[in-house]
Amino acid sequence: MTYITKPRLHHPTLPINKIGFTRRDYEGKISTLCAGCGHDSISAALIQACWELDIEPHRVAKLSGIGCSSKTPDYFLGSSHGFNTVHGRMPSVLTGANLANRDLIYLGISGDGDSASIGLGQFAHVMRRGVNMTYILENNGVYGLTKGQFSATADAGSKSKRGIANTEAPVDTVSLALLLGATFVARSFSGDKKQLVPLIKAALAHQGAAFIDVVSPCVAFNNHSGSTKSYDYVREHNDAVNRLDFIASREPITVDYEAGEVASVQQHDGSVLRLRKIDPGYDATDRIAAMHYIQQHQAKGEVVTGLLFVDPETEDLHAHLNTAQTPFNRLGPKELCPGRAALDKLNASLR
Amino acid sequence: MKPIEAVNDFVVKFANVNGSGSASANELFAKSILRMGVPISPRNIFPSNIQGLPTWYEVRVSEHGWLGRRGGVDLMVAMNPQTWDRDLKEIDPGGYLFYDNSKPLPKSKLRDDITVIGMPLTEMCNANYTDSREKQLFKNIIYLGALSALLGIDAGEIAQLIGEQYKGKEKLLKPNLNALQMGRDYARANLQCPIGLRIEKRDAVGNRIFIEGNSALALGCVYGGATVCAWYPITPSSSVAEAFTKWCQKYRVDPATGRNNFAIVQGEDELASVGIVVGAGWNGARAFTATSGPGISLMMEFIGLAYFAEIPITIVDVQRGGPSTGMPTRTQQADVLACAYASHGDTKHVLLFPEDPKECFEHAAIALDLADRLQTPVFVMTDLDIGMNQRLCAPLEWDDQRAYDRGKVMTHDELEAGKDFGRYLDVDGDGIPYRTLPGTHPTKGGYFTRGTTKDRYARYSEEGAVYVDNVQRLLKKFETAKSLVPKPVLTPSKVPARFGAIYFGSTSPAMQEALEALAAQGIHVNALRVLAFPFQDEIFDFVASHSKVFVVEQNRDAQLKTLLVNDAGINPASLIPVLHYDGTPITARFITDEIAEIVAALNVRPIKKDIKKDKAA
Numbered sequence: 007m008t009y010i011t012k013p014r015l016h017h018p019t020l021p022i023n024k025i026g027f028t029r030r031d032y033e034g035k036i037s038t039l040c041a042g043c044g045h046d047s048i049s050a051a052l053i054q055a056c057w058e059l060d061i062e063p064h065r066v067a068k069l070s071g072i073g074c075s076s077k078t079p080d081y082f083l084g085s086s087h088g089f090n091t092v093h094g095r096m097p098s099v100l101t102g103a104n105l106a107n108r109d110l111i112y113l114g115i116s117g118d119g120d121s122a123s124i125g126l127g128q129f130a131h132v133m134r135r136g137v138n139m140t141y142i143l144e145n146n147g148v149y150g151l152t153k154g155q156f157s158a159t160a161d162a163g164s165k166s167k168r169g170i171a172n173t174e175a176p177v178d179t180v181s182l183a184l185l186l187g188a189t190f191v192a193r194s195f196s197g198d199k200k201q202l203v204p205l206i207k208a209a210l211a212h213q214g215a216a217f218i219d220v221v222s223p224c225v226a227f228n229n230h231s232g233s234t235k236s237y238d239y240v241r242e243h244n245d246a247v248n249r250l251d252f253i254a255s256r257e258p259i260t261v262d263y264e265a266g267e268v269a270s271v272q273q274h275d276g277s278v279l280r281l282r283k284i285d286p287g288y289d290a291t292d293r294i295a296a297m298h299y300i301q302q303h304q305a306k307g308e309v310v311t312g313l314l315f316v317d318p319e320t321e322d323l324h325a326h327l328n329t330a331q332t333p334f335n336r337l338g339p340k341e342l343c344p345g346r347a348a349l350d351k352l353n354a355s356l357r
Numbered sequence: 358m359k360p361i362e363a364v365n366d367f368v369v370k371f372a373n374v375n376g377s378g379s380a381s382a383n384e385l386f387a388k389s390i391l392r393m394g395v396p397i398s399p400r401n402i403f404p405s406n407i408q409g410l411p412t413w414y415e416v417r418v419s420e421h422g423w424l425g426r427r428g429g430v431d432l433m434v435a436m437n438p439q440t441w442d443r444d445l446k447e448i449d450p451g452g453y454l455f456y457d458n459s460k461p462l463p464k465s466k467l468r469d470d471i472t473v474i475g476m477p478l479t480e481m482c483n484a485n486y487t488d489s490r491e492k493q494l495f496k497n498i499i500y501l502g503a504l505s506a507l508l509g510i511d512a513g514e515i516a517q518l519i520g521e522q523y524k525g526k527e528k529l530l531k532p533n534l535n536a537l538q539m540g541r542d543y544a545r546a547n548l549q550c551p552i553g554l555r556i557e558k559r560d561a562v563g564n565r566i567f568i569e570g571n572s573a574l575a576l577g578c579v580y581g582g583a584t585v586c587a588w589y590p591i592t593p594s595s596s597v598a599e600a601f602t603k604w605c606q607k608y609r610v611d612p613a614t615g616r617n618n619f620a621i622v623q624g625e626d627e628l629a630s631v632g633i634v635v636g637a638g639w640n641g642a643r644a645f646t647a648t649s650g651p652g653i654s655l656m657m658e659f660i661g662l663a664y665f666a667e668i669p670i671t672i673v674d675v676q677r678g679g680p681s682t683g684m685p686t687r688t689q690q691a692d693v694l695a696c697a698y699a700s701h702g703d704t705k706h707v708l709l710f711p712e713d714p715k716e717c718f719e720h721a722a723i724a725l726d727l728a729d730r731l732q733t734p735v736f737v738m739t740d741l742d743i744g745m746n747q748r749l750c751a752p753l754e755w756d757d758q759r760a761y762d763r764g765k766v767m768t769h770d771e772l773e774a775g776k777d778f779g780r781y782l783d784v785d786g787d788g789i790p791y792r793t794l795p796g797t798h799p800t801k802g803g804y805f806t807r808g809t810t811k812d813r814y815a816r817y818s819e820e821g822a823v824y825v826d827n828v829q830r831l832l833k834k835f836e837t838a839k840s841l842v843p844k845p846v847l848t849p850s851k852v853p854a855r856f857g858a859i860y861f862g863s864t865s866p867a868m869q870e871a872l873e874a875l876a877a878q879g880i881h882v883n884a885l886r887v888l889a890f891p892f893q894d895e896i897f898d899f900v901a902s903h904s905k906v907f908v909v910e911q912n913r914d915a916q917l918k919t920l921l922v923n924d925a926g927i928n929p930a931s932l933i934p935v936l937h938y939d940g941t942p943i944t945a946r947f948i949t950d951e952i953a954e955i956v957a958a959l960n961v962r963p964i965k966k967d968i969k970k971d972k973a974a
Contacts, residue, residue, distance in 0.1 A: 064803060067640070067795040080805050080817075087795035089639060090807040091632070092658050098587075098629040102636025102644060103795070105585045105620045110640075110796050128632070131625040323622075330616040334584035335641030335794060339761055341618050342582040344608040346755045349580070353752040356566035357391075 024060040032057050034084035038077065044196030044222030045075055045144050049082045051199050052113075052142075055206035056083065059254060066111045067103055071096040071125060074151055075117030075144035075222075094125025097132030097141075101323070104137050107333035108324050111210060112139040118159040119149050122177040126158070129179070133186040133215050138322035140209040141217045143179055144196070146224035147235035154227035165232030178304065180314060183217040184297050189320035190216035191296070193311045195240050196223065200249075205313060207252040211277040214320035221309060234307070245308040247288040247299070251280040273318045281313060290316055358470040361451040362553040365395045365420035367431040369504075369554075372444045374437050376408030382497035383414040384747075385518050386504060390418055391567060391749070392514040394559040398424040398866070400746050400942060405592065405685045411440045420561055424713075424749060425867030426742075428944040432508075432554055434500060441466070453552055455504065457496075474548055476503055481539065495536040502540025509551040511558070512541055566714075566752050570743035571647075573714035573753065574673060575600035577721025578645055579608055582761045583671070585644035587622045587633035589652060592685045593741040594675035597647035598623075627652035631659040631670065638669040639806060641766070641794040643725045645671035650679045650692050653699065660734050661700025662808045664831075667781070667790065669728035669735075669764070672696075673721070676740040678940045687940025688741035690862055691912035696736045697890055697920055703828060705924075707735045707838050708890040712865035713743060715750040716888075723843065729764040731838055732792060740911070742863040742942040765791040772801040780804045780815040781827060788833030835891055842889035845896055848872060854881035856956070857903035858935075859896070861887040861917060863942065864909055870945035871952070878949075880956050882907070887917065892925060900927050905959070907952055909935040911943050 020028040032053040037046050056063065063085045070076035072093035079088040091099045100114045114132075121129045121143050132141070147160040154167055158177040165171050183191045190212040194202040202220065209216035221240050223229045229236045234243075248269075255276025271279040271291060281290055289295055296315040303310045330337075361367070369386075373379035380401075387399045398417045404410035417427050432453040435444045448454060450470045456462075458475030467473050478499055482492040505512050516534055523530040544550055575597050578586070588598040598621065605619040624630035630646045637644035648656070653674055663670045678684025679691045696708055707727055709720040717739055724735040765785075767778055772793070778801065781790050790813075793802035804815040812823045848869065860868045865886060872884055885899045900906050900921070908918040915934035922929045935951045937943040 062799055064799045065796055069636075085800055085803045087793070087803050088805040089636075090805065090809070091635070092662050092808060095628060095632045095659070098624065098632025099636035099639070101622065101629075102585060102587065102633035102638070102642075103640040104636070105622070105633070106637040106640035106642030106644070107794075107796065127625055128629055131629060135622070324620075327620045327622075328615075328617050329620050330611055330614065330618050333642075334618070334620070334637075337582075337584060337618055339582065339759070341611070342584065342609070343580050343755070346757045348608065349753050349755050352576075353564075353566050356568050357562075357564070 023057050025062060027057065027063070029053060029057045031085075032063055032083055034079075034081045037081040039074060040226050042225040043074070044146060044220075044224070045078050046081070047196040047199065048142065048144055048202070048220050048222055049078050051202040051206055053082050054199070054203050055210065058203070059207055059210060061111065061210070066113055068113045068115065069096050069100045069103065070115040071117070071120035073117040073120045073149070075115055076120055078144070079115050094120050094123070095128055096120065097125070097128040097137075100139055101132060101135065101137050104139065104323070105329070106335045108138075108329065109333050112137070114139050114141040116141065116143050118143065118145045118147060118157040118179075122158040122179055126177065130182065130186050133183050133188040133217065136187065136189065136215050136320065136322050136326065138213055138324065139215060140206065140212070141215070142206070143217070143219045144222045145179070145219050145235065146222050146228050147233070148224050148228040150224050150227055161234040164234045165230070167227050167230055169232070178300075179217070180219050181297060181300055184293055184300075184315055187215070188217045189214040189317040191315040192217070192313045193219045193221070193309070195221050195244060195309070195311060197237055197240065198244070198311075201246065201311065204250040204252040208250060208273070208277070208279050208313065208316075211252070211254065211273055211275050212316070212320075213274045214317070214322045240309050243307055243309045245303050245310050247285045247310060247312040247314065248290060249282040249284060250313050251282065253278040253280060271316055271318050273316070274320065279313065279316065284312070290314060291318070293317070358451050360453070360472050360553045361431050361449065363431065364555050364557050365418055365559060367418050367554045368427050368429060369416045369418070369432045369434065370430045370447070371414040371434045372437045372440050373412050373414065374439070375404060375406050375410045375412040377497070378494045379412070379436065379497050380414070381522070382501045383416075385515055385522070386501055387416050387747070388518050388567070389505070389510050389514040390416070390556055391562055392518070393511055393556055394562050395420055395556055396422045396424070396561055396749055398426070398749065400426060400742070402941070403686050411437050418556065420559055422561060423866065423870045423945065425870050426942040426944045428946045434504065436500070453554065455500070455507070472552065474507065474552070476500070476543060476548070481543065485539070495532070498533055498536035499540035502537040503544040503548070506541045506544035506550045507548065507552050509555045509557065512537065562749065564752055565749045567747050567749055568714045569596065569745060569747050570711070570714045570717040570739055571596040571675065571745060572600040574717035574721045574737065574739060574744070576604050576753070577718035578725070579604045580718070580755055581643065581722030581725035583643045583645050583725055584618060585620050585634065585637035585642050586646070587624050587630040587644070588646050589624050589627045589630045589648065591649050591652050593677050593745045594647040594649045594652070594673065596745065597673055597675065627655040628659065631656040631672070634670045635659055635663050635668055638663070638728070643671075643729070643761075645673060645725070647673035647675065649675050649677045650695070651682065653692055653695055657700045660706070661702060661704055663734045664700065664704045664706065665702075665808055666806050667732040667792070668806075669732050671721075671724045671728050671735050671737065673737045673739065675744040676738065684940040686741070688863065688942055689911050689938060689940065690738070690740055690864070691916065691938070693738065693912070693916035694919060696738060699734070705835050705891070707731065707733065707842060709735065709737050709843065710861040710888055711737065711739055711743065712862060712886065713750045714748050715753060717743060718753050720843070726762040727838070727841060730762050730841060731789060731834060732764060733834070738862060740863050765789055767791045767793050767797070767802060769798050772798045778802050779813045781811060781830070782813040783830050783833070787837040788830045788835070789837060839891045839893050842891065842893075844893060845888055845899070846886045847899070848884040848886070850881040850883045851876065852881050854883045855904045856880070856882045857899055857906040858882045858884045858909055858952070859887055859899070859906055859917070859921070860884065860909040864911060867943045867945045867948055868909060871948035874945055874949040875952055878953060880953060882952065890920060892921065896921070897925050897927065900931060904931070905933055906931060907933050907935045907955070909943070909948055911937050913938045
């Protein structure tokens with residue numbers, strides 16, 4: 007980690023986005039993670055994605071659990087409200103926050119211990135409920151803060167820094183998310199910003215449960231040979247099914263694609279996902295085929311990345327619950343209290 | 358044995374089989390007495406079961422208006438062969454037994470010190486109905502008809518109630534009325550009517566209403582402005598969330614858009630439920646969860662977070678018998694300490710103790726205000742006895758001028774005007790800081806909420822002085838809470854008394870009755886009902902002004918007493934626990950006997966006797 011304070015001054019030539027912010031305006035405090043940590047690259051990708059999407063930083067609520075990954079919301083979008091909740095329970099807090107004010111953008115940051123070990127239950131149920139959020143799992147297969155124990159996403163047979171092989175089967179969060187009804191499922195690699203930034207943008211635009219599993223090597227405890235979550239391993243085994251170009255609804259489409267090479271998916275908010283296919287047979291709108299593909303390729307030791315599944319016509323929890331458009335936190339007695347006359351009438355019916 | 362003679366003052370107990378449809382007939386019985394202007398207090402004694410196990414419904418008829426459980430049974434309506442022996446045993450000498458004599462019972466199965474009233478219910482049903490479910494359901498209505506004749510209940514009132522129940526379902530109305538008449542006719546033709554127990558019309562109910570505590574509590578959440586409810590099913594609290602759903606569908610659907618001004622989520626467990634409430638509270642919506650003891654245990658970590666990060670949440674604890682799974686369908690007040698000090702580390706929480714459905718309604722709304730004002734968890738500590746039984750109580754009231762107290766929330770304009778925002782800064786000296794809601798201002802007011810220790814500006818710090826500063830402020834905030842929570846209520850003795858009694862929650866009706874019974878024995882006691890924790894000075898003054906104070910509770914370990922001793926350094930020797938914890942609601946008889954016995958042991962002669970002796974001298 008770095009000890010110097012970030013200078014507040016911006017370089018005058020820094021580019022600004024449509025709402026007048028530079029990328030620096032999306033930054034947060036200086037990271038306290040180890041130099042080279044994959045998580046910092048994810049924070050940088052988040053900053054880039056929000057800047058490119060012209061999101062007002064304070065309209066994002068950042069929620070996390072406990073662990074290295076869950077510390078990162080302090081390191082980006084410094085003007086946003088953040089909430090470092092309890093271990094493995096970020097999804098429920100995010101759900102409640104989302105119910106209270108449907109107008110904000112909800113970003114959930116978690117790790118593999120937080121989501122796949124202690125928080126597997128909440129991870130599963132938040133996907134089932136279709137909470138409108140972007141859920142990023144910074145996946146390094148190891149507990150960093152407590153110094154190197156395996157997490158539940160560590161592959162069977164992968165080795166710890168001390169050379170001990172993991173004997174337990176891994177939890178595959180991507181397959182789980184697909185199985186449980188997440189409507190946007192992707193996997194990426196912290197070392198591939200070009201792939202990750204458009205995925206985050208598409209997830210933020212998605213109006214339902216969007217999940218991105220980002221393999222994010224732990225340089226301190228899980229970046230050695232024998233690990234399947236190291237920079238080298240992921241680079242060698244990265245099986246990207248597609249490359250995503252995210253086009254916000256208000257942007258004109260200028261890129262030309264060759265016929266047959268690209269699949270276009272329009273999301274509910276009007277944004278367009280242009281998927282340049284790497285595997286020509288891969289259909290990112292077919293949930294069952296996606297699950298099949300992922301299982302098949304992971305069995306061969308490959309790390310399947312890209313936009314794995316999207317259901318563009320999804321409904322979120324608010325739609326399921328038929329909630330009012332006005333955020334609950336703005337409602338007062340006028341909307342919420344039935345008043346004395348109604349109570350008098352009710353009293354009369356209880357005699 | 359002379360049969361018991363009583364007008365408007367007796368206990369009828371129904372012994373039934375769970376799932377046999379008796380509940381609705383029994384409720385008709387209870388309500389018909391209410392409609393005759395005579396107060397009643399019914400209680401369900403039910404198993405953790407859906408069908409087949411024994412269940413009881415006990416109706417105390419009390420013209421005087423005593424609503425606590427009395428104890429003892431004057432008339433047993435024994436409809437469950439499984440529990441025959443114990444049901445028979447429970448009848449007071451001189452009491453009455455009503456049973457189905459379709460199958461003759463040997464005399465050895467009966468008692469000779471009670472009046473036995475047999476009626477061939479099964480035979481009658483077999484003769485009149487072919488469908489087996491009908492045979493079972495109408496049996497309940499037939500015995501209801503017979504009881505109305507035996508006790509002198511106005512059959513018109515029952516018919517009226519059946520009419521209200523089956524309004525719009527005329528097909529069901531007629532057969533029910535026929536069954537009622539069948540029972541009545543049989544009783545009048547074959548049994549001696551009325552028996553020694555009788556209902557006579559009075560005007561003793563007044564404008565009181567008849568409602569379950571859980572239902573009233575849920576309505577209080579509606580009136581108090583809760584928009585988010587997250588819960589996990591658990592007896593005896595499930596009906597809070599279910600009632601909230603019902604009330605919201607009635608009162609909270611926007612008529613213009615058809616959209617809901619509420620969100621109810623059945624969580625995957627209690628952890629998720631309270632987590633949702635924490636998230637909603639953090640983001641400025643009023644939110645609550647309802648649970649019971651085992652759920653409280655599961656919520657501990659989040660309760661600590663909400664305490665330390667200062668997030669408003671409301672938790673309804675409908676207490677049942679603990680520990681562990683304990684007695685899921687029995688009542689206790691045994692979560693007092695678990696809630697007062699919930700979670701690890703140094704914590705203290707605001708507790709409210711409603712005494713009846715009316716206070717359940719009021720305390721729910723107060724809790725939502727307090728949670729916002731104090732930015733902390735607030736517990737409404739009700740129990741199964743109040744929650745799952747219909748209880749007679751004063752009509753619910755609401756002042757339309759009442760605004761919601763949203764507490765200290767800094768607005769966009771205040772931030773814009775340059776007001777200093779420190780999330781944990783004690784600006785007003787009351788220990789309560791200002792908070793901002795997410796999304797308020799583009800550049801000001803954002804902060805990072807966490808369960809780790811932090812300074813006044815919400816910056817992470819594990820420095821000792823910073824930590825102490827913060828937790829001392831939390832203590833100051835708890836001190837402030839004293840001035841905001843409902844005050845204790847005193848029932849003064851009619852003559853100067855050296856004994857005091859402290860009680861709370863569902864003990865209330867039994868306590869009031871016990872005070873009168875004790876006074877009749879010459880034992881005079883000032884009684885103070887505690888409505889909340891933290892305790893106000895009035896409570897300490899009360900203890901200080903009596904030589905001994907009984908602390909009456911429904912738990913084994915004298916939890917409220919422990920809290921009194923621990924929180925204010927009250928000398929334990931001045932507090933005498935009176936503890937009832939077998940899972941049944943506490944009775945006036947129990948309190949009276951316990952206190953009388955202790956008083957005798959303390960060698961205090963009742964005042965009355967002293968006076969008599971003086972006169973004799």
